[in-house]
Amino acid sequence: MKLLIDLGNTRLKACAHGESLQLVGEIVDNHTLAVWLERNATSITVVAIASVAARESYQLVSSTLKSYLPSIQVFRLQYDAGLLATSYEFPEQLGIDRWLALLPFAKRGEAVVIDAGTACTIDVLSNSKHQGGYILPGLRLQRDVLAQQTAAVSFPRSQLGEVRLGLSTGECVSHGSLRALVTLANDVGEEFGQTVERASLYITGGDAPYFEGHLEAEKRPLLVFEGMLIALDHLIEGNK
Known part of the structure; x- marks a missing residue:
């Protein structure tokens, strides 16, 4: 199962993708992410994070992921002009x-x-x-x-x-x-x-x-x- 984390300015949202995208409703911050991972870590095969939050928030979430998923690859998603370019x-x-x-x-x-x-x-x-x-x-x-x-x-x-x-x-x-x-x-x-x-x-x-x-x-x-x-x-x- 793929875990997708959207780390915003005011809250954290997450989706799990097995056969389809499913919003993980109870994950709203780093604490509830840790609680959820404690129950579901063995099902996760890869993690992706998209973050617009402050560096401290991102580092806190990254630390939590490393604690519960030490051997799972975590991708931080970045802009890629090869997928979609911008006029910026x-x-x-x-x-x-x-x-x-x-x-x-x-x-x-x-x-x-x-x-x-x-x-x-x-x-x-x-x-x-x-x-x-x-x-x-x-x-x-x-x-x-x-x-x-x-x-x-x-x-x-x-x-x-x-x-x-x-x-x-x-x-x-x-x-x-x-x-x-x-x-x-x-x-x-x-x-x-x-x-x-x-x-x-x-x-x-x-x-x-x-x-x-x-x-x-x-x-x-x-x-x-x-x-x-x-x-x-x-x-x-x-x-x-």
């Missing part, structure tokens, strides 16, 4: 999670991918190349910043999926944050849909459900892991 002048500045989320569409050559997480990213794949994108604060980050910089405001969770005019300060913030992100995503989709016939929209990330009903995008909750599997298989094949 300095490709090392492209977040690995953004690159991986585009990788499943590399052969198709066209896609617009929205990753709605701590940050909301929108990336365009055209002519089989990453053309660039946008990075904005995600829904919760926008609300948190406003709450920190202004008088305390309540933000009920039920308001997160609305884009209508707000009828309270909390609604105005929550609805405005979502509407801004939805509008940008639709604009990008329309712009590239006019020039690229098959530039379909795809959405992933923890906040993706809040976009439902406001954005015509295909939901791909495991999109980054789909890309990880492609990148890992490429590395394994190259090491044979």
Whole structure:
């Protein structure tokens, strides 16, 4: 079984791949990774990590993997222009999670991918190349910043999926944050849909459900892991 670890800014997510990709729901940090490995280490044949976290977080996870899987090869996934090139002048500045989320569409050559997480990213794949994108604060980050910089405001969770005019300060913030992100995503989709016939929209990330009903995008909750599997298989094949 392949273990795929997505180490983000705020949490750790993992998928196991035997015959299919399965999200390992209880893994959210290094401690719960250790608990899971204690029960499942003997089933793991290879590990891949994609990390945008601080070096300390990556080193902590690496240490845990070495403790429970001392003889298992661990691959840290990196940008590879041979699989999918980017227009970035300095490709090392492209977040690995953004690159991986585009990788499943590399052969198709066209896609617009929205990753709605701590940050909301929108990336365009055209002519089989990453053309660039946008990075904005995600829904919760926008609300948190406003709450920190202004008088305390309540933000009920039920308001997160609305884009209508707000009828309270909390609604105005929550609805405005979502509407801004939805509008940008639709604009990008329309712009590239006019020039690229098959530039379909795809959405992933923890906040993706809040976009439902406001954005015509295909939901791909495991999109980054789909890309990880492609990148890992490429590395394994190259090491044979």
